[in-house]
Amino acid sequence: MNNTSVPDFELPSTGGKTFKLSAHLGKTLVIYFYPKDATPGCTTQGQQFRDHYAEFNSANTEIFGISRDSIKSHENFKAKFEFPFDLLADTEELACQLFGVIKMKKMYGKEVRGIQRSTFIINKDGVLIHEWRGVKVDGHIPEVLEFIRSL
Template sequence: MLDSKIPDFSLPATSGTTFQLAEHSGKIVVIYFYPKDSTPGCTTQGQNFRDLHGEFAAVGAVILGISRDSLKSHENFKAKQEFPFELGADTDEAVCNLFGVMKMKNMYGKQVRGVERSTFVIDRNGVLRREWRGVKVPGHVQEVLDFVKTL
């Protein structure tokens, strides 16, 4: 997938919008997949993207957070955390599957299928330039921003 064009996709997003990749041609798109709204790691990750949002915007980057949660859950999470970017609701896992982020994980000793925390950077021509899988939250968003600034 790296260095290849990402097929167009769309999914319902917060603020009554639909995120369509093709509509962001000419911009850098940062897509981060996270397991669940309002959980500690996902909240911290979103807050980090929120806090550096101005720097991403300054270099022409759009941020989209995606999980399998409902739009209602996303709207509450976004409002509570004051995220300046949209969250996409991938309830049917179509976009998760496109990026291959659905994994079997251990949770409290049980095998569960869930979203692997991952981030993808798509350049202005729609080509995937970088991916991070199995992300650890501390320092990650700064690393993504540093990479985006090189494009």
């Protein structure tokens, strides 16, 4: 999927907004998919993006987190941990399908369908230029920031 234009898509966003990919042309985007609001790994990941937000911002980069949780759940998650970026609700799995992040995973010995933690970099022209799939939270955000700075 690298070096391909990402089809325009719209999702409900925190803050009562609607995210539309084409509205963000001109900036680099970090779009990260995570399994579930307020779970330990997802909370840590969000906090690390929050803690490095100014560095991403100074590199003309916006961050968006996506999961299948509702906007209400996202608003609570965002407020509790003071995320300076918006979270997008993909309850219909529109973006999940577009980026191919839904996988069968083992949870407590059972097969469940869920989001594979993944991060995508979309350049200012709307082209996917880098992806990480099956992300481990530790050390990931500095790696993403380093990639952004190398552009």
